[in-house]
Amino acid sequence: MTPEDLVKFTGITRPEVVSQAETALSVAEGIVDAYTRGRHVDADGEYRTGVEGVVTTVAARILSNPEQVSSREQAGPYSLYREAGYQGLSLTEQLILDRYRKRGI
Numbered sequence: 001m002t003p004e005d006l007v008k009f010t011g012i013t014r015p016e017v018v019s020q021a022e023t024a025l026s027v028a029e030g031i032v033d034a035y036t037r038g039r040h041v042d043a044d045g046e047y048r049t050g051v052e053g054v055v056t057t058v059a060a061r062i063l064s065n066p067e068q069v070s071s072r073e074q075a076g077p078y079s080l081y082r083e084a085g086y087q088g089l090s091l092t093e094q095l096i097l098d099r100y101r102k103r104g105i
Contacts, residue, residue: 001025001052003019003022020063024062028058031089035097036101054097068086070083
């Protein structure tokens with residue numbers, strides 16, 4: 001996935017979103033790499049089955065709130081609460097990545 005694809009996937013429009021998407025993808029790749037201890041790619045350097053989806057969803061959560069800080073805005077009776085963005089792998093993401101994770105004995 002390219003940063004431009006991630007921007008289309010999320011629908012986020014703001015200044016510098018493409019550079020933020022590039023950073024989010026890099027961070028997401030690092031998280032997945034660390035969790036699987038480098039086994040998320042095959043011998044050709046291609047993602048294994050399901051891994052690209054995990055990288056995409058993690059990057060999307062990071063991109064949705066790049067400050068990674070919870071915030072609340074209110075105008076009259078309307079309010080907007082924004083979670084901190086990335087708060088760890090979801091259970092589904094862990095199940096996908098567990099197929100490739102090295103485990104100790």
